[in-house]
Amino acid sequence: xxxYAPTLPPAxxxxxxxxxxxxxxxxxxxxxWRQKIGRFFGFTFLLVLLWKVARIYIDHLLQTNQxxxxxxxxxxxxxxxxxxFQADLLNPASYLLWFLVALVGGGLxxxxxxxxxxxLMYAHPVAxxxxxxxxxxxxxxxxxxxxxxxxxLPWLMSLLLAGLNGPVWATAPLRLLPAMAISSLLMGSxxxxxxxxxxxxxxxxxxxxxxxxxxxxxxxxxxxxxxxxAVDALNPIMLAETWPQLFVGVDHxxxxxxxxxxxxxxxxGLWTFVAARRTRPSEVVI
Amino acid sequence: MAYSLSHIEGHTVAAFNxxxxxxxxxxxxVRYAASAxxxxxxxxxxxxxxxxxxxxxxxxxxxxxxxTLLGLLTPSRGSGTVLGVALNGPEAARLRARIGYxxxxxxxxxxxxAYEQVAFWGELSGLAPESARDRAHEVLYFVGxxxxxxxxxxxxxxxxxxxxxxxxxxxxxxxxxxxxxPTNGLDPDGRRRMLDLVLRVHAEQGTGxxxxxxxxxxxxxxxxxxxxxDQGQIKAAGSMAGLRKALAKRVELRFLDPxxxxxxxxxxxxxxxxxxxNGLYDLELTEADPGGAFRWAEGRGATLxxxxxxxxxxxxxxxxxxxxxxxx
Numbered sequence: 135x136x137x138y139a140p141t142l143p144p145a146x147x148x149x150x151x152x153x154x155x156x157x158x159x160x161x162x163x164x165x166x167w168r169q170k171i172g173r174f175f176g177f178t179f180l181l182v183l184l185w186k187v188a189r190i191y192i193d194h195l196l197q198t199n200q201x202x203x204x205x206x207x208x209x210x211x212x213x214x215x216x217x218x219f220q221a222d223l224l225n226p227a228s229y230l231l232w233f234l235v236a237l238v239g240g241g242l243x244x245x246x247x248x249x250x251x252x253x254l255m256y257a258h259p260v261a262x263x264x265x266x267x268x269x270x271x272x273x274x275x276x277x278x279x280x281x282x283x284x285x286x287l288p289w290l291m292s293l294l295l296a297g298l299n300g301p302v303w304a305t306a307p308l309r310l311l312p313a314m315a316i317s318s319l320l321m322g323s324x325x326x327x328x329x330x331x332x333x334x335x336x337x338x339x340x341x342x343x344x345x346x347x348x349x350x351x352x353x354x355x356x357x358x359x360x361x362x363x364a365v366d367a368l369n370p371i372m373l374a375e376t377w378p379q380l381f382v383g384v385d386h387x388x389x390x391x392x393x394x395x396x397x398x399x400x401x402x403g404l405w406t407f408v409a410a411r412r413t414r415p416s417e418v419v420i
Numbered sequence: 421m422a423y424s425l426s427h428i429e430g431h432t433v434a435a436f437n438x439x440x441x442x443x444x445x446x447x448x449x450v451r452y453a454a455s456a457x458x459x460x461x462x463x464x465x466x467x468x469x470x471x472x473x474x475x476x477x478x479x480x481x482x483x484x485x486x487x488t489l490l491g492l493l494t495p496s497r498g499s500g501t502v503l504g505v506a507l508n509g510p511e512a513a514r515l516r517a518r519i520g521y522x523x524x525x526x527x528x529x530x531x532x533x534a535y536e537q538v539a540f541w542g543e544l545s546g547l548a549p550e551s552a553r554d555r556a557h558e559v560l561y562f563v564g565x566x567x568x569x570x571x572x573x574x575x576x577x578x579x580x581x582x583x584x585x586x587x588x589x590x591x592x593x594x595x596x597x598x599x600x601x602p603t604n605g606l607d608p609d610g611r612r613r614m615l616d617l618v619l620r621v622h623a624e625q626g627t628g629x630x631x632x633x634x635x636x637x638x639x640x641x642x643x644x645x646x647x648x649x650d651q652g653q654i655k656a657a658g659s660m661a662g663l664r665k666a667l668a669k670r671v672e673l674r675f676l677d678p679x680x681x682x683x684x685x686x687x688x689x690x691x692x693x694x695x696x697x698n699g700l701y702d703l704e705l706t707e708a709d710p711g712g713a714f715r716w717a718e719g720r721g722a723t724l725x726x727x728x729x730x731x732x733x734x735x736x737x738x739x740x741x742x743x744x745x746x747x748x
Contacts, residue, residue: 141624142562145593146555148517150548157543168531250527254588257490257521258544259513415492 154260158268159275165245166238175234179280182226186288190302194295220306220382224314226284228375231277232321236342239273239325241335243413248334256415266326266410274322278314285310306382313377320398324370327405330412346370349401364390367397440468442596442628443489445500445507450488459484461652462498467630471622473643473660474632480649482632483524486598489630490521503595517546520589520597524604524632526581530574534565534584537573538591545592552591559587563617579610586617596628597621603638611635615642669705670694670730673713676723683720690716702730 151157166172196202246252255265285307292300303309328341353368366372367389376394379387389397444466451458460481474482487493489502491512500507505515529537535556542552560569563583568576573584582602589597599618603611619642621627633639639646640660648656669691678699679687687693687701690713695702705712710727717724 141620142590142593143558145625146547146551148546148592149514150551151543151546152549154544157540161540164536165531245531249529250523250525251529253487253492254521254523254527254541255544256492257516257519257523258541259517259546260544261513 154258154264155268155271158255158260158265159272162242162268162272169238171234171237175230178230179226183283183287186223186226186284187291190288190291190295190300193301194292197296217379217382217384219301220303220309221378221384223284223288223302223306224281224310224317224378225375226281228371231280232346232371232374233343234280235273235277235321235325236339236346238276239322240329240332240338240340240342242269242273242338243326243329243409244332244335244338247330247332252413253415262410262414265413266406269326269329269409269413270319270322270406272322273325274318276318277321278318281314281318285314303382309381310378313381316377316398317374320370320374320401323402323405323409327408330409364393367393368400369397370401373397373401441466441501441504442469442472443467443500443502443630445489445498447498448488448495448500449497450484450493451496457652458496459652460488460495463652463654465647465654465657467645467647469626469628470644471618471629471631471642472645472647473639474630474647474649475634475636475639476649476655477634479651481652482634482649483600484652485649486521486600486630486632490519490598491516517592518595520592520594520627522585522589522597522599522602524600526585528573528581528584531572533571534560534569534573534576534580534587538569538584538587541588542591545594547592555591555593556587559591560584562590563587564613578605579607579613582606582610582614583617586614590621590627593625594627596630599629599631601633601635602631603633603635611638618642669708671703671705671710671713672726672728672730673701673703673724674726674728675699675701675717676725679722683722686716686720 152160196206246255252265256262289302289306292302293304298304324345325342328345329335329338332338332341350369350371353365353372356365356368357363372388373394376387376389377398380391380394387394446464448460448463449458450460463485474485476482484493488495489500489507491508494508502515503518505511529540532540538560539549539552539556542555543549547555557569560566563586565580565583565587568580573581576584582604586599586602589599602618603614606614615638618629618631622629622642629642631639631643643660645659646657647654676699679701684693684696687703691703691705691707693701693703703713710729713727714724
């Protein structure tokens with residue numbers, strides 16, 4: 135037998151809270167935390183990060199310790215150097231990062247569709263643009279936050295060990311952070327667009343993986359048939375790996391500047407548009 | 421300032437003060453993109469603060485009307501105000517912080533506890549995080565979910581789920597709540613408890629309530645005003661008392677001897693004869709005054725021995741509003 139309270143206390147003050155997009159993002163973070171998928175990915179990314187940092191130390195030893203002098207030339211042939219080395223810092227198992235984005239991002243919108251809570255959100259002071267902003271923000275912030283230590287820790291280590299002469303350029307974060315932002319936005323928009331087309335989180339994961347791998351396969355086929363390398367800009371995985379290369383000035387990036395800009399704009403624009411259409415109020419209430 | 425309320429098949433029902441008006445709309449028409457026919461066809465109505473029962477069969481347009489009032493659907497024609505704020509106007513988003521909505525379907529976040537999601541909805545309505553958490557406890561306690569509020573709602577019974585939905589509609593202390601079929605799937609005891617809560621919310625908080633239902637008993641129990649919708653049109657609207665008075669002019673006349681053919685034909689002077697059997701005549705009187713029947717009998721040489729007013733039940737009111745030609 136439920137016990138009913140005698141009455142409700144006075145109403146609290148409204149319009150004191152955080153912006154709706156922030157509330158939505160925070161709730162998604164709580165959900166993600168509850169899913170407990172971070173253990174495997176956290177362990178794997180940590181191993182990759184340790185390897186990146188260890189390489190800085192190895193490089194330092196090769197440069198400074200006479201005992202390793204004979205190995206220097208050999209090491210240069212197997213370890214990336216210069217701009218390639220900087221770009222490689224942001225390559226923490228690219229496919230694994232895409233998989234994590236699919237796993238988390240695929241359910242972001244689809245879960246709300248499954249539980250039918252989106253119309254209820256719009257019955258609150260939440261505009262469709264707040265909803266879209268929250269989902270895009272969360273899906274993009276996730277890869278950005280994961281990539282952040284990969285850009286900053288090796289740089290910090292390099293500065294501490296070798297100052298300005300270290301293997302990581304002193305200006306590397308200034309080049310890597312914008313590249314990370316673009317790649318993350320690309321991943322986030324694709325995940326949210328794909329998730330908006332699914333009605334369950336599992337289907338959302340399938341949609342993200344299908345779109346990423348499908349676009350990549352399509353780009354490879356057209357490239358193979360026509361010989362036009364710029365078509366690779368349709369491949370989201372390749373685009374995400376290209377942006378660090380472009381910003382640090384790698385000699386032969388996977389995709390050139392113009393196709394990369396066009397391909398990224400195409401993907402971000404298309405999938406944001408799809409997500410906006412699929413989450414508008416008239417879509418969710420009928 | 422007086423505000424003309426609405427119509428019941430041409431009858432004016434009541435007039436309310438503008439200060440008390442919760443909702444007013446004029447010539448409101450809503451169309452779904454997928455359908456050629458409008459879902460709401462030129463509705464004109466205003467409702468005063470209280471508990472309003474929105475009654476009608478499935479597909480009558482009740483949910484569409486609620487969604488339009490919430491700003492989830494844009495009217496293709498007409499205008500309206502909710503709590504004095506124009507529908508789909510620049511203030512519509514802020515208005516939604518003053519409204520609570522309990523949807524018909526299960527809009528629950530299955531992987532979250534009742535406490536988590538009620539606090540979440542409170543924050544979305546504009547409460548500070550700490551206030552939202554405190555308020556979630558209070559409102560869940562109010563609806564009768566005590567310790568179970570920490571469990572994921574996926575394990576809740578139908579009654580508990582309905583109460584969580586009501587709690588999320590109340591968490592920010594709205595001035596007006598829209599309840600869409602709040603007793604769906606509940607057993608009689610659960611229905612009684614839910615309706616008690618609705619009555620308490622109105623009585624203790626002064627919250628206006630719009631209760632959409634196809635269950636006549638629910639509306640009859642709690643509502644003080646009634647709107648009957650069918651096929652996107654208002655068939656009847658007004659206060660429950662006024663509505664009964666306007667629609668319930670039915671009387672049963674008992675004569676000492678059966679009337680002859682001339683007298684039976686002359687009964688049309690009193691109103692519409694709905695049924696005649698063994699000296700008993702069911703009539704829809706033209707005038708609400710039953711005394712006129714005695715005067716008519718005296719003038720026609722008939723001996724009228726009994727006039728029984730037929731106090732219609734709400735289901736009769738509804739059926740007659742929906743099917744006026746049958747008089748059923």
